[in-house]
Amino acid sequence: MKTKVSLLLTGSELMNGDVVDTNSVLFAEQLNNIGLSIDKKVTIGDEQELLATEILQLSQTSDLLFINGGLGPTTDDLTAEVVATACNSKLELNKDAHQHLKTWAKRRNTTLNQPNLKQAYLPKNSNIIANRTGSAVGFSVELNQCLIICTPGVPSELAHMLREEITIILKTRFVPPQYNTLHRLHLFGIGESSIQALINDHLPAWPNEITIGFRAAMPILELKLAVNCQQGQKLLPEWLTKIKLLLGAHILAEGDNGNSTLADYLVPQLIRAHQKITVAESCTGGLIASQLTSISGASAVFEAGYVTYSNEMKTKMLGVPTSTLINHGAVSKETVIAMATGALANSGADFTIAVSGIAGPNGGTKDKPVGSVWIAWGDKSNIQAKYYCINVARKQFQHIVAARSLDLVRRMLIQSNEMAHYDK
Amino acid sequence: MKTKVSLLLTGSELMNGDVVDTNSVLFAEQLNNIGLSIDKKVTIGDEQELLATEILQLSQTSDLLFINGGLGPTTDDLTAEVVATACNSKLELNKDAHQHLKTWAKRRNTTLNQPNLKQAYLPKNSNIIANRTGSAVGFSVELNQCLIICTPGVPSELAHMLREEITIILKTRFVPPQYNTLHRLHLFGIGESSIQALINDHLPAWPNEITIGFRAAMPILELKLAVNCQQGQKLLPEWLTKIKLLLGAHILAEGDNGNSTLADYLVPQLIRAHQKITVAESCTGGLIASQLTSISGASAVFEAGYVTYSNEMKTKMLGVPTSTLINHGAVSKETVIAMATGALANSGADFTIAVSGIAGPNGGTKDKPVGSVWIAWGDKSNIQAKYYCINVARKQFQHIVAARSLDLVRRMLIQSNEMAHYDK
Numbered sequence: 001m002k003t004k005v006s007l008l009l010t011g012s013e014l015m016n017g018d019v020v021d022t023n024s025v026l027f028a029e030q031l032n033n034i035g036l037s038i039d040k041k042v043t044i045g046d047e048q049e050l051l052a053t054e055i056l057q058l059s060q061t062s063d064l065l066f067i068n069g070g071l072g073p074t075t076d077d078l079t080a081e082v083v084a085t086a087c088n089s090k091l092e093l094n095k096d097a098h099q100h101l102k103t104w105a106k107r108r109n110t111t112l113n114q115p116n117l118k119q120a121y122l123p124k125n126s127n128i129i130a131n132r133t134g135s136a137v138g139f140s141v142e143l144n145q146c147l148i149i150c151t152p153g154v155p156s157e158l159a160h161m162l163r164e165e166i167t168i169i170l171k172t173r174f175v176p177p178q179y180n181t182l183h184r185l186h187l188f189g190i191g192e193s194s195i196q197a198l199i200n201d202h203l204p205a206w207p208n209e210i211t212i213g214f215r216a217a218m219p220i221l222e223l224k225l226a227v228n229c230q231q232g233q234k235l236l237p238e239w240l241t242k243i244k245l246l247l248g249a250h251i252l253a254e255g256d257n258g259n260s261t262l263a264d265y266l267v268p269q270l271i272r273a274h275q276k277i278t279v280a281e282s283c284t285g286g287l288i289a290s291q292l293t294s295i296s297g298a299s300a301v302f303e304a305g306y307v308t309y310s311n312e313m314k315t316k317m318l319g320v321p322t323s324t325l326i327n328h329g330a331v332s333k334e335t336v337i338a339m340a341t342g343a344l345a346n347s348g349a350d351f352t353i354a355v356s357g358i359a360g361p362n363g364g365t366k367d368k369p370v371g372s373v374w375i376a377w378g379d380k381s382n383i384q385a386k387y388y389c390i391n392v393a394r395k396q397f398q399h400i401v402a403a404r405s406l407d408l409v410r411r412m413l414i415q416s417n418e419m420a421h422y423d424k
Numbered sequence: 425m426k427t428k429v430s431l432l433l434t435g436s437e438l439m440n441g442d443v444v445d446t447n448s449v450l451f452a453e454q455l456n457n458i459g460l461s462i463d464k465k466v467t468i469g470d471e472q473e474l475l476a477t478e479i480l481q482l483s484q485t486s487d488l489l490f491i492n493g494g495l496g497p498t499t500d501d502l503t504a505e506v507v508a509t510a511c512n513s514k515l516e517l518n519k520d521a522h523q524h525l526k527t528w529a530k531r532r533n534t535t536l537n538q539p540n541l542k543q544a545y546l547p548k549n550s551n552i553i554a555n556r557t558g559s560a561v562g563f564s565v566e567l568n569q570c571l572i573i574c575t576p577g578v579p580s581e582l583a584h585m586l587r588e589e590i591t592i593i594l595k596t597r598f599v600p601p602q603y604n605t606l607h608r609l610h611l612f613g614i615g616e617s618s619i620q621a622l623i624n625d626h627l628p629a630w631p632n633e634i635t636i637g638f639r640a641a642m643p644i645l646e647l648k649l650a651v652n653c654q655q656g657q658k659l660l661p662e663w664l665t666k667i668k669l670l671l672g673a674h675i676l677a678e679g680d681n682g683n684s685t686l687a688d689y690l691v692p693q694l695i696r697a698h699q700k701i702t703v704a705e706s707c708t709g710g711l712i713a714s715q716l717t718s719i720s721g722a723s724a725v726f727e728a729g730y731v732t733y734s735n736e737m738k739t740k741m742l743g744v745p746t747s748t749l750i751n752h753g754a755v756s757k758e759t760v761i762a763m764a765t766g767a768l769a770n771s772g773a774d775f776t777i778a779v780s781g782i783a784g785p786n787g788g789t790k791d792k793p794v795g796s797v798w799i800a801w802g803d804k805s806n807i808q809a810k811y812y813c814i815n816v817a818r819k820q821f822q823h824i825v826a827a828r829s830l831d832l833v834r835r836m837l838i839q840s841n842e843m844a845h846y847d848k
Contacts, residue, residue: 015462017452018639021445024467028441038439040474043448043465050464215442279731285717286703286710289731293709294819296785298733304741305731307703307713313728313771317741347737361720395718 003174005031005038006062008054010069010079011153012045023068023158030162034171035180035228036064046076048085055086059146064174069153071136073115079150080139084123087143091121096128097137104135129165131157138165147173181233183240184215185223186252188262188407189420192216195223195247202246207235219403220252220259249416262406263291269413270301270351277409278349280306280318280339282330283357283373288402304347308339318342331356331368333385336376340383351412353377353405359394373401377408388422427598429455429462430486432478434493434503435577436469447492447582454586458595459604459652460488470500472509479510483570488598493577495560497539503574504563508547511567518546521561528559553589555581562589571597605657607664608639609647610676612686612831613844616640619647619671626670631659643827644676644683673840686830687715693837694725694775701833702773704730704742704763706754707781707797712826728771732763738780742766755780755792757809760800764807775836777801777829783818797825801832812846 007027013019021043028038042058044050051070058065070079084091098120105112122128122139129138129149134157140149149166151158187195192214199206206212209232213224225243227236244251252265259265270277279288289305292298306317311330314320320338328334339354357373364370371391378384386408390400404422411420431451437443445467452462466482468474475494482489494503508515522544529536546552546563553562553573558581564573573590575582611619616638623630630636633656637648649667651660668675676689683689694701703712713729716722730741735754738744744762752758763778781797788794795815802808810832814824828846835844 014448015452015465017449017456020449024438025441025444028439032440039469039471040478041439041465041467043467045463047463054464281710283717284714285722285726286705286713286729286731287718289710290708290714290822293707293731293733293783294711294822296783296818298709299787302709303732303734304737305710305729305733307710307717307729307731308727309717309723309729310727316770317728346740359717359720363723394720398714398718 003036003064004062005036005064005066006058007038007041007066007068008051008058009041009043010046010051010067012076014043014069015045023153023155026155026159026162027066027068030167031170032226033180033182034167034174036170036174046070046078048078048082051078051082052085055083055143055148059086059143059148062146064170065146065148067148067150068158069151071119071138071150071152073119073135077118080119080122083141083148083150087123087141089124092124093120094122094126094128094139097122097126097139100128100131100137101135129161129169132160132164133157140169180228181226181236183225183236183254184256185225185244185247185254186259186265187221187223187247187250188219188252188403189411189422190221190247190250191421192221194421198246199243203239203242207232207239209235210239217260219262219400223247249411249414249418250420252410261291261294262403262410263288263295266406266410266413267292267295267298267301269410271297273413275351275413276301276303276347276349277351277353278302278304278306278343278347279405280308280343280352280354282308282314282339282355283359284355284398284401284405285309287398288353288355288405291402291406303349304343306339306343306346314339318346329368331358331372331374333374333376333387336374336385337383340376340378340385344380344383351377351379351409352383353409355401355405357397357401359397361394371397373397375401375405375408377405377412379412427460427488428486429460429488430482430490431462431465432475432482432489432491433465433467434470434475434491436500438467438493439469447577447579450579450583450586451490451492454591455594456650457604457606458591458598460594460598470494470502472502472506475502475506476509479507479567479572483510483567483572486570488594489570489572491572491574492582493575495543495562495574495576497543497559501542504543504546507565507572507574511547511565513548515545516548517544518550518552518563520552521546521550521563524552524555524561525559553585553593556584556588557581564593604652605650605660607649607660607678608680609649609668609671609678610641610683610689611645611647611671611674612643612676612827613835613846614645614671614674615845616645618845622670623667627663627666631656631663633659634663641684643686643823647671673835673838673842674844676834685715685718686827686834687712687719690830690834690837691716691719691722691725693834695721697837699775699837700725700727700771700773701775701777702726702728702730702767702771703829704732704767704776704778706732706738706763706779707783708779708822708825708829709733711822712777712779712829715826715830727773728767730763730767730770738763742770753792755782755796755798757798757800757811760798760809761807764800764802764809768804768807775801775803775833776807777833779825779829781821781825783821785818795821797821799825799829799832801829801836803836 126139211226215222286307308314319342336354340352344352354376360370376385550563560576635650639646710731732738743766760778764776768776778800784794800809
């Protein structure tokens with residue numbers, strides 16, 4: 001029978017619109033990894049009576065109840081108290097929690113004050129759950145045959161506690177561990193429907209035991225292969241190999257949740273290859289350079305970027321001939337190739353990217369509508385250029401152009417002949 | 425008596441971690457604006473029985489219940505059906521909804537198919553709520569003296585419906601409209617506790633009728649002044665003037681929700697002043713340029729940006745003397761002033777920014793730890809530089825440096841002598 005899981009999120013900041021709840025995603029991901037899923041989420045502000053009533057009700061309908069938030073030292077942190085009320089018990093000094101706080105204070109060369117000490121008082125019969133970084137320990141209690149697990153609201157503390165402590169507790173109680181696996185492929189340059197069509201055409205015998213799912217982590221697409229039975233577990237390696245062959249150069253990486261930009265994949269690849277890259281940007285205005293340099297270690301592969309927003313600067317900084325700009329316009333194959341060539345020569349890098357386009361909302365013409373962009377990329381021996389029309393809002397346009405540019409270099413670097421189908 | 429408001433969010437994508445719920449924020453903001461607030465949120469997947477039970481329960485404890493999502497044409501869109509079940513009634517063809525769908529299809533030069541037509545079937549006695557863009561109309565019904573309002577899950581459709589339709593319905597039923605106001609000031613360069621201290625010291629007679637609240641919309645801080653009574657409404661203009669005088673140059677703008685970067689404020693200001701800006705970036709690697717150029721109309725104020733990540737490129741692209749780099753290092757007052765001067769000369773801009781720092785996690789030394797940064801800014805007649813140590817994660821460091829750099833130019837442009845207190 002399915003384990004019934006509820007999640008109670010607390011905190012007035014979640015009610016008044018000041019904070020977006022991202023902790024739910026952490027819960028869902030970690031639970032999914034061990035084959036559990038959340039059936040109901042409830043969010044309530046810091047209201048003692050409402051919280052206690054809700055905990056009691058949820059404990060009656062769930063096998064597992066997570067409470068998130070309200071473990072801090074201040075008076076609006078109510079979780080321990082309302083759990084005790086729901087359990088019809090009292091708060092008492094928990095020795096393990098007290099020890100944790102003493103160690104925590106010692107590491108900070110400070111002493112415990114009264115508000116901190118409050119965090120050592122937990123409902124009777126609580127088991128504490130370690131918190132590696134923060135002062136608030138987690139704790140679990142049983143009520144109405146439901147396991148209640150109380151967790152900190154700070155996302156980094158929660159993420160660590162879920163991964164390192166809670167999933168281990170849950171595995172022993174709720175999950176037959178060996179049969180549950182979630183395997184992710186991070187993809188770019190191919191869409192969901194194209195992947196589904198490829199599988200239908202080339203892997204028609206795809207086994208039912210391996211469920212295919214997708215997660216759009218813009219601009220990255222994640223393909224999730226989930227199994228939850230012994231047979232699925234047995235089949236997974238073989239079918240994983242097959243689908244990896246099928247998807248080829250569209251695969252950025254495999255493993256945990258994906259990254260936020262293509263630079264997260266390209267920079268390590270350039271570091272491994274001992275190759276440097278430069279960028280000449282018009283319509284993206286520095287976004288590609290900033291994505292590359294947001295990655296730790298970027299200085300090994302990136303020395304110079306040229307943001308040439310005006311025609312004059314394309315000529316002055318990159319040597320684009322005035323005649324090219326006059327004859328073909330700033331948004332043209334000739335201009336981006338001249339930009340890419342100039343950046344390569346000036347910087348001494350191995351790879352180059354140049355982009356010029358119309359980000360909008362103004363500046364479009366009949367021939368070159370808003371969304372038009374030319375991307376040039378290559379190395380000393382081979383600079384290519386491609387035209388795309390990406391008619392979306394300005395900032396989104398800039399992000400898509402950056403992603404495609406970096407992906408084109410990534411494909412060149414792995415010497416892939418496989419073309420991306422960015423528009424599908 | 426306070427209007428009790430509940431929000432039921434539906435959709436399996438909200439349960440499995442694939443989607444972060446941002447619609448809650450839209451609800452909270454629009455309700456806040458008219459003096460209402462949400463007491464309880466419940467999130468459930470596309471499960472018919474669970475949804476119907478929850479709607480019935482929430483209707484018994486709420487004056488107003490919003491349901492979000494599940495209005496689409498597919499079989500997992502269950503809202504109309506489960507509301508009908510909860511009301512113990514049936515779905516019937518709603519003439520207004522049918523007319524909306526016919527108009528919607530006509531605008532798209534298409535005809536209604538069977539799945540679309542499903543959207544015209546609503547619970548008996550529903551009143552429809554217009555949806556300007558999508559096929560799904562909203563609708564309201566009464567149950568247990570609770571007004572149930574069903575809304576689309578697509579954020580842009582929801583935002584429009586809340587703003588243009590629903591708040592008007594609510595104002596007539598729940599809110600004494602003339603007494604509720606929320607006024608926002610967008611701030612940068614001063615923290616919450618400093619503002620509170622300033623008010624305590626300089627405006628000790630601050631009236632109870634005007635509630636002060638904050639919203640951290642990183643990197644912007646919003647100060648929210650809320651009134652919900654006639655006396656507060658009367659006092660607001662006078663005290664708003666006083667607090668604006670007190671906060672002076674820390675105020676970026678006033679009005680609706682804030683923007684995402686300092687560039688959103690600086691670019692319009694530069695456009696109005698007919699002034700151009702250039703940037704020379706080391707540790708921010710193009711981020712400042714990309715924030716400036718993410719704003720529509722940036723081409724009027726921005727022509728060139730120099731991403732000089734290596735020492736060699738600082739010399740080659742900006743003319744920073746090799747001796748300066750050797751004697752003072754890349755992260756020094758002398759280097760950033762030379763970078764700023766070089767960028768100004770090369771670009772012909774009116775204002776300049778240069779930054780050089782150690783974004784980390786590697787590269788720090790005892791003298792210049794990770795988080796060290798020099799920012800230079802100014803115009804032809806006056807280039808200044810300041811040192812900060814901002815010891816946070818790499819990407820956050822880059823965003824904070826970008827925000828402070830743009831803010832320093834903003835203050836110069838309004839000729840403010842008021843110094844920012846970025847670290848408080």
